Amino acid sequence: MGEDLQAQAGSADIVSQQIDREQSDKAQTSGEVAKPMRVIEKGVYRGPHLYSLTPMIRIKLDLGSLEEWPSDRLPHFTERLLALLPGLHQHGCCFHEPGGFVRRLEEGTWLGHVAEHVAIELQSLMGLRATRGKTRSVRGEPGVYNVMYVYEEEETGLLAGRLALQLVDSLLPAEMQGVQGLDRIYKDEEEPALQAAFDLQAALAALKYVHRRKALGPTTLSLVQEAERRGIPVMRLDDQSLVQLGTGRYQKRIRASITSFTSSIATDAAGDKDLTKALLADSGLPVPKGEVVRSAEEAVHAAEWIGYPVVVKPLDGNHGRGVSIDLSTPEEVTQAFAEAARHSRRMIVESCFKGRDYRILVVNGEVVAVAERVPAHVVGDGRHSIAALVEEVNRDPRRGEGHENAMTRITLNDHVLAFLAKAGLTPESIPEAGQVVCLCDTANLSTGGTALDRTDDIHPDNVLIARRAAQAVGLDVAGIDFIAPDIARSVHETGGGIIEVNAAPGFRMHLQPSEGRPRNVARPVIDMLFPRGTPTRIPILAVTGTNGKSTTCRMVGHILRAHGLNVGLTSTTGIYVNNDRVMETDASGPWSARVVLRDPTVDVAVLETARGGILREGLGFSECDVGLVTNIQSDHLGLKGVDTAEDLAWVKSVVVEAVRRNGTSILNADDPLTVGMSRRAGGRIGYFSLRGGADMPDFLREHIEDGGFAVVREPGRSLGGEIVIHDDGDSIHVMRAAEIPATLDGLAEFNVQNAMGAVAMAYAQGVPVNVIRMALSTYTSSFAHSPGRLNVFDGHGFRVILDYAHNPAGLQALGDLILKLRPHHQRVIGMINIPGDRRDDDMRVMGALATRYFDEIIFREDPARRGRQPGEIVTLLAEGALAVGFPEERIKRILEEDEAADLCLRMAQPGDLVVLTPTDVEAMWQQVLNFQPQPATRFDVEIERMVDQVEPWRKSA
Numbered sequence: 001m002g003e004d005l006q007a008q009a010g011s012a013d014i015v016s017q018q019i020d021r022e023q024s025d026k027a028q029t030s031g032e033v034a035k036p037m038r039v040i041e042k043g044v045y046r047g048p049h050l051y052s053l054t055p056m057i058r059i060k061l062d063l064g065s066l067e068e069w070p071s072d073r074l075p076h077f078t079e080r081l082l083a084l085l086p087g088l089h090q091h092g093c094c095f096h097e098p099g100g101f102v103r104r105l106e107e108g109t110w111l112g113h114v115a116e117h118v119a120i121e122l123q124s125l126m127g128l129r130a131t132r133g134k135t136r137s138v139r140g141e142p143g144v145y146n147v148m149y150v151y152e153e154e155e156t157g158l159l160a161g162r163l164a165l166q167l168v169d170s171l172l173p174a175e176m177q178g179v180q181g182l183d184r185i186y187k188d189e190e191e192p193a194l195q196a197a198f199d200l201q202a203a204l205a206a207l208k209y210v211h212r213r214k215a216l217g218p219t220t221l222s223l224v225q226e227a228e229r230r231g232i233p234v235m236r237l238d239d240q241s242l243v244q245l246g247t248g249r250y251q252k253r254i255r256a257s258i259t260s261f262t263s264s265i266a267t268d269a270a271g272d273k274d275l276t277k278a279l280l281a282d283s284g285l286p287v288p289k290g291e292v293v294r295s296a297e298e299a300v301h302a303a304e305w306i307g308y309p310v311v312v313k314p315l316d317g318n319h320g321r322g323v324s325i326d327l328s329t330p331e332e333v334t335q336a337f338a339e340a341a342r343h344s345r346r347m348i349v350e351s352c353f354k355g356r357d358y359r360i361l362v363v364n365g366e367v368v369a370v371a372e373r374v375p376a377h378v379v380g381d382g383r384h385s386i387a388a389l390v391e392e393v394n395r396d397p398r399r400g401e402g403h404e405n406a407m408t409r410i411t412l413n414d415h416v417l418a419f420l421a422k423a424g425l426t427p428e429s430i431p432e433a434g435q436v437v438c439l440c441d442t443a444n445l446s447t448g449g450t451a452l453d454r455t456d457d458i459h460p461d462n463v464l465i466a467r468r469a470a471q472a473v474g475l476d477v478a479g480i481d482f483i484a485p486d487i488a489r490s491v492h493e494t495g496g497g498i499i500e501v502n503a504a505p506g507f508r509m510h511l512q513p514s515e516g517r518p519r520n521v522a523r524p525v526i527d528m529l530f531p532r533g534t535p536t537r538i539p540i541l542a543v544t545g546t547n548g549k550s551t552t553c554r555m556v557g558h559i560l561r562a563h564g565l566n567v568g569l570t571s572t573t574g575i576y577v578n579n580d581r582v583m584e585t586d587a588s589g590p591w592s593a594r595v596v597l598r599d600p601t602v603d604v605a606v607l608e609t610a611r612g613g614i615l616r617e618g619l620g621f622s623e624c625d626v627g628l629v630t631n632i633q634s635d636h637l638g639l640k641g642v643d644t645a646e647d648l649a650w651v652k653s654v655v656v657e658a659v660r661r662n663g664t665s666i667l668n669a670d671d672p673l674t675v676g677m678s679r680r681a682g683g684r685i686g687y688f689s690l691r692g693g694a695d696m697p698d699f700l701r702e703h704i705e706d707g708g709f710a711v712v713r714e715p716g717r718s719l720g721g722e723i724v725i726h727d728d729g730d731s732i733h734v735m736r737a738a739e740i741p742a743t744l745d746g747l748a749e750f751n752v753q754n755a756m757g758a759v760a761m762a763y764a765q766g767v768p769v770n771v772i773r774m775a776l777s778t779y780t781s782s783f784a785h786s787p788g789r790l791n792v793f794d795g796h797g798f799r800v801i802l803d804y805a806h807n808p809a810g811l812q813a814l815g816d817l818i819l820k821l822r823p824h825h826q827r828v829i830g831m832i833n834i835p836g837d838r839r840d841d842d843m844r845v846m847g848a849l850a851t852r853y854f855d856e857i858i859f860r861e862d863p864a865r866r867g868r869q870p871g872e873i874v875t876l877l878a879e880g881a882l883a884v885g886f887p888e889e890r891i892k893r894i895l896e897e898d899e900a901a902d903l904c905l906r907m908a909q910p911g912d913l914v915v916l917t918p919t920d921v922e923a924m925w926q927q928v929l930n931f932q933p934q935p936a937t938r939f940d941v942e943i944e945r946m947v948d949q950v951e952p953w954r955k956s957a
Contacts, residue, residue, distance in 0.1 A: 035064030037111065037169065039181035040144065042161070044154055047590060048658040049618030050651060051134060051148055057119075057157045059147040059185060060138070061112045061165075066176060067143035072108030080171050081105070081114070084200055085121050093117070110135075111168055112145035118164035119149045119157075125204060126211055128152040130160075138641065156211040158186045163203045170198035212401060217241055219256045219507040226522035232536045233622060235598065245529065248538030248568065248602040252529040257477045258504045259529060266474035270503040271316045273348050276473060283472040285465055286497025290350025296337040300330045302349040309352040311499070312336035314344030323442045326352055332422075339415065353483035355496045357442075358454065360462070360480040361510055361521055362470040364528040367463045369510040369519040370455045370487060376410045376439040376448030380431025386420070387412065387427035390439070398512070399448075407514060410448035416440060451509035453516025454487050461490035469498050477525060479505025538602060540621050541761050544609040544655040545630025545668070546648070547810045548754045549588070551789045552630060553608045555742075555758035555779055562775035563767050565603040568596035572610075572804075573787050573921060577602060589613030593620025604765075614654050615640045626764050627656040627681070628666040628757050632673040633809035637839060649673040656681035664764035666757065669700045669710070686710060686764060688756040690749065692721065711760040713737060713752060720746020723756055725763055734759055735773045741780040747820045748790055750813035751781070788921030790814075793928050796905070798912040799825065800928050805917045806835060808845050815853040818915065826911040830854035831904045832877060833897075833917060836866035840876055847880025854915070856907060857881060858892040860900035862919050870895060898927060905931045 040060040047055060071077055082088055082102065091101035101117050116133040123130035133149030151157025162185040169179045188210075216224060220241040224234050227245045235244040241255045252260040258267070269275050280287045291302040292315060303310040312333060313323040322343035324336035333349070340347045361369040378389035390410050393399070399407045410416075412427055416439045420426060423437075431437050440447050462484065470478035484496035491497055510519045530536050541556055543549050550571045557569045561578060569576040570592040575583040577599060585592070588610035596605045597620070609619065632649045642648050656665040657680050665681035668674040669689035678685050685708065687700055692714035704710050704726045711734075716722040720737030738746035740755050755776055762772050781790040783802070791802040799821075805811040811832070818828060830853065834846045850857050859877040861870070874893040881891055894900035901916050901924055908914045918924035 036176055036178040036180060037064055037066055037165065038062040039165070039179065039184045042158070042185045043617065044158070045148075045618040046154075047617070047619035047621060048623075048654055049614065050654060051136065051146075052132070053622075053658060054132060054150055055618070056133070056148045057151050057154075057161055059115075059161050059165075061115070061145050061147050062141075063111055063143045063145065066111055066172075069176075070108035070110050071105045071114060074172070077171055078102070078105040081118075081168075084167065084171075085118065087121050087124060088117060091117050091121070110145065112147045115161070115164045115168050116147045116149050118167055119147075119160045122160045122163055122167075122204070122207060123151065123157065126156070126207055128156065128211075130157075140641075140643070153211060153215045155186075155188065155214040156207060159207055159210050162186045163207060166198050167200070167203065214239065216243070217256060217506075218511060220254065222507055222511055222520075222522040223254055223257075223525055226520070226526045230526060230530070230536070232526070232530060233597070235594065237598070244598060245526075246536040247540075247597040248605065249566070249600060250535050250537060251598070251600055254525075254529075256504050257507065257525065259476060259525065261476040261528065262503065263474050263476075266476075267503040269473050270475060270478070270501050273313070273315050273500065276501050277350075279472045280469055280498055280501070283468055285469055285472065286491055288350040288353055288497065288499060290348050292346055292348050293337075294346055296334045299337040299347060299349050300333050303327065303330070303333045306349065306351050311350050311352050312340050312347055314340045315346040315348050317343045325442065335418070350499075353496045353499060355483045355485040355494070356487070358482040358484065358487050359451075359505070359509060360458070360466040360482050361505060361507075362466055362475075362478045362480060363521070363524040364476055365467055365471060366524065367458065367466050368455075368524045369521045370453070370458045371451040371509040371513060372454045372487065373444065373509065374450045374452065374514075375442060376416075376450075378431070378437050378439065380433055380435040380437060382433035383430065385428050385430050386425065386437055386439075389431075389437075390427075398514075407450060407512075408446055408448050410439060412439075415447075445506070445509055450514035453510070453513040453519065455510075455517070455519055457488045459488055459490045461492055462487060465491065465498065469501055473501050475501070475503055476528065477505065478502065538597070538604055539626070539765060540597075540605045540607060540624040541626045541628075541765060542607045542609045542619075542621070542624040542655050542658075543628045543630065543757075543761075544611075544614075544652045545628075545674070546633035546652075546807070547813065548630040548750060548757070549608045549610070550804075551742075551751065551754045551786055552628065552757045552761075553606050554786045554789075555755055555776065556761050557606045558779050558785065559758060559762040559767055559772055559775040560604055560606065560765075562778075563762075563771050566601055567604055567606055568599050568602035569606045569608075570596055571608045590617055590620030597621065609655050611642070611648065611651050614651050615642070619654060619658055621658070623658050623660045623663075623682075624655070625660055625663045626666065626761050627659045627663070627683075628761055629653070629656060629668060629671075629674045629677060630754070630757060631668050631671045631809070633807065634842070637842070645673060649677065653677045653680050659683040664709070666760045666764065668753075668757070669697060670753075675699070684709060684764075686760055688753070688760045689713070690721075690753055690756070692724070709760075709764070711756045711763070713756060718746065720749075720752055723752075723759060725759065725769065727763075732769055734769060735776065740776045741778075742786065742790065744781065744790070744792070744817070748781075748817045750817070751790060755779075783925050787925065788918060790817075791925060795929075796908070796931060796933065797910040798908040798914060800905070800908075800914045800916065802916050802918060802921070802925055802928065804921065806833070807838070808842065808849050811846060811849055811853075811917075814915070814917075815849070818853045818913070821913060825913040826909065827855045828853060828913045828915065829856045829858070829904050829907055830915045831858045831860055831900050831917060833860050833862055833900075833919065834873065834877065835862050836864070836868040836873055843873060843876035844880030844883065847877035848884045849880075850877075851881050851884055851886040856890050856892075857886070858894055858900045858904055860894045860897055863897060864919075897924070901927055902931075906934065 040062055043058040045056045090098045093100040093104050113135040116135045120130045120133050129152050130150050135145050135147050138144040162182050165179050169177050227234055232245050233247050237244055243254050245252050274292045277287045289306050293299045293302050308328045309326045311325045322340040327333050327336055357373045359371045394409045399409045466480045469480050479502035481500035483499055484491050485494045507521050510521045543553050553571055557567045560567045570587040572586050572588050574581045575587045575592050575595055588608040590613045593607045629652055632645055634645050656677055659665045659682035663683035664686050665683050666686045669687035688711040690713045692712040707728045710726045712724055713721040714724045718736045718738050723734040725732040737743050737752045743751045759772055783791045788804040793800040803814050805814040832850045834843050859874040861873045878891055904914050
């Protein structure tokens with residue numbers, strides 16, 4: 001910390017006294033005690049989310065008493081902050097020009113907003129792309145904010161948030177310090193140790209440590225950034241450098257400069273230097289004479305046979321490790337053998353080409369860059385020692401640890417010391433002014449060497465030799481190590497040639513040469529993987545909403561399969577590839593979406609997208625081709641800040657906001673909250689509606705008359721009406737709703753609506769209408785087609801309907817069908833439940849609603865009560881039913897799902913209708929199939945046992 005900053009810090013006592021007095025006055029009047037900031041939770045948005053289409057880190061922060069202390073009320077806070085981080089002067093904030101954030105500080109802004117900008121600046125100091133953020137107050141929670149900012153690498157970004165809060169906290173008076181809950185932001189097994197008192201340099205060192213451990217290397221990063229510039233999706237597949245470019249069947253993979261096209265045989269051949277030389281020699285290419293050895297004696301013998309000077313190196317080494325060159329005596333060869341033996345069991349001794357060291361990069365058979373590599377060295381000034389000169393060279397900001405920077409810091413290791421000793425020097429030696437002291441006999445960047453761009457200088461003969469070398473070994477991306485007196489002259493004239501062919505060559509020397517023009521060598525690699533005009537991503541069709549998501553997704557998937565495509569589908573029952581379930585789980589979140597997008601067999605993704613995943617980490621994709629919102633109903637309210645249907649609509653709208661510019665957003669025209677999303681939706685707007693003919697809403701009629709896209713159920717003579725596509729002024733008849741088996745002859749209106757959404761999505765994706773018609777005419781409500789969604793079984797003398805109606809809106813839609821079916825049945829028996837995370841009033845409404853449709857009601861509980869006590873859910877459901885006058889004797893309360901279903905089935909008589917709303921869909925369907933009626937006497941005993949089982953908690957409730 002500088003003297004000026006220390007002087008400012010010294011004024012903290014005065015600031016502390018002033019705040020003490022003001023806090024004391026406030027405490028006397030309000031009885032409050034000063035509270036420091038507290039981290040409530042953290043989240044990582046990996047895709048589009050509520051606040052932005054850009055991935056961000058979110059920290060939910062409670063300012064405590066500091067809500068009363070914006071920046072302008074904290075004396076010297078702004079000056080001290082800017083002294084620590086002068087780069088904040090460049091932050092534009094809401095003013096979009098340098099100095100904008102400083103203006104906000106001077107006018108007064110809250111500390112959550114300050115922490116946002118500090119987290120961005122800390123990442124910027126690391127050279128990372130972090131330029132955007134936003135801080136929003138949390139409704140209904142005074143003093144609580146969501147602090148959000150972009151990140152390039154997740155772990156680094158999280159640590160930047162923690163350090164930002166610690167830095168801001170350190171500038172506060174002592175009695176206001178002590179951020180609570182910091183472990184919620186960054187927790188890692190190898191978390192870097194930080195001092196209790198904040199130290200900016202230590203913080204930056206910790207940030208650099210984490211970034212170096214977690215971030216992509218320069219080669220992989222350059223390929224990723226080039227892919228992103230081309231609009232190619234990028235997915236990191238591990239903690240190292242394995243990255244997927246593109247999605248589904250179009251994907252390619254890279255690990256550094258190893259690509260999906262890189263042959264394993266070629267990689268192995270390049271790793272065997274003796275085999276490489278043989279392949280090159282057989283192709284008539286210039287290579288040094290050499291021999292493979294296993295002992296120092298063999299090495300000396302080979303050197304004398306080849307003729308001095310020679311090179312000794314590991315047979316399968318890399319990065320110049322264990323390589324010794326220009327060896328002229330048996331003693332030097334023996335010592336070099338010992339060094340090489342640390343890296344391999346076999347060594348190669350070969351003649352030493354004289355000249356400069358060049359790396360020629362060949363991609364897809366073409367030379368794309370050439371670099372001259374200069375060994376690590378220092379230049380004497382006649383005053384400083386070699387060690388001091390190395391220290392001065394290492395101050396170059398372009399040098400860093402490993403491969404993190406353009407160049408690597410020089411280390412005076414044993415190899416360097418031995419090399420100096422060979423020249424009669426030590427680190428304490430003082431070279432004369434202008435004297436060049438080489439520190440290493442190899443020119444690898446990893447040992448501190450430098451690179452000079454020579455791409456424009458290479459002679460055509462040398463280009464041809466390099467190209468043929470890569471082809472001889474079989475590498476799509478190859479680094480050709482070339483020794484020649486002058487790369488601008490043909491080695492056929494000057495002597496020299498190829499000493500090595502490298503698989504997975506590093507790009508750093510070409511991307512950031514020490515001298516000369518940087519070369520974008522990532523571009524030809526991406527062009528090779530994805531030639532211009534070829535697809536890079538599979539279409540993504542995303543469905544969200546309150547009810548109907550799963551059925552709509554399955555209908556769309558069924559249509560696309562009929563169109564001849566391999567469909568990857570996610571839903572609440574699992575992940576499917578075509579008709580094969582590859583994973584059984586609730587797969588409606590972002591992780592499941594990524595599983596489908598990683599599958600190399602998938603032609604198109606159909607993704608059910610639920611509220612929970614959007615709130616937790618955003619979408620599992622950056623953009624979609626078609627997005628559909630089924631409806632917005634009052635469900636899942638009171639959770640994660642979603643308290644109203646309008647809040648829920650805001651969450652669900654993220655899907656259509658992520659629609660590509662040339663894609664299509666499809667909205668339910670019969671749902672006002674869904675229609676309202678048209679202002680934020682991306683791409684072309686389309687609608688679907690049950691209200692055709694004279695009932696059509698005015699806005700929809702105008703939309704169609706203006707040439708807009710819509711799928712409408714038009715009135716017709718058949719039950720359920722006619723499904724018609726309106727597009728660009730044309731009206732295209734698709735089919736009668738009753739022709740879709742899943743609609744039960746058009747009676748199941750909610751499935752008519754789901755089918756219309758599926759028609760709209762398929763049509764928007766370019767599926768011919770005749771294919772849509774044929775596919776939907778074979779889509780049934782069977783368990784195989786749509787498990788848990790209006791599955792009908794008639795095998796026991798009474799009808800059973802299995803449907804996942806888990807909220808009032810879903811039950812009402814199912815109830816409308818029940819009322820239509822009631823004339824055909826004696827009694828209707830229903831098993832009803834609701835998830836335990838719904839509000840008490842939602843449960844009572846569900847219970848009251850059930851009385852409209854059922855003669856006998858069995859209320860049961862969800863196996864996962866989600867914080868509720870046993871019996872609490874059925875009590876609230878029953879309260880709702882009793883409140884509207886439903887007879888107590890026609891209500892049963894059963895805790896366990898399977899027992900409740902068994903009771904419903906045993907109560908049923910021929911001609912009855914049994915409606916089961918399951919949680920475990922597959923288990924209950926199997927239970928229905930396996931049901932065996934029992935004699936009446938035994939059934940009465942079972943009824944009595946089940947009722948007695950629940951009487952104790954019922955009476956206590």
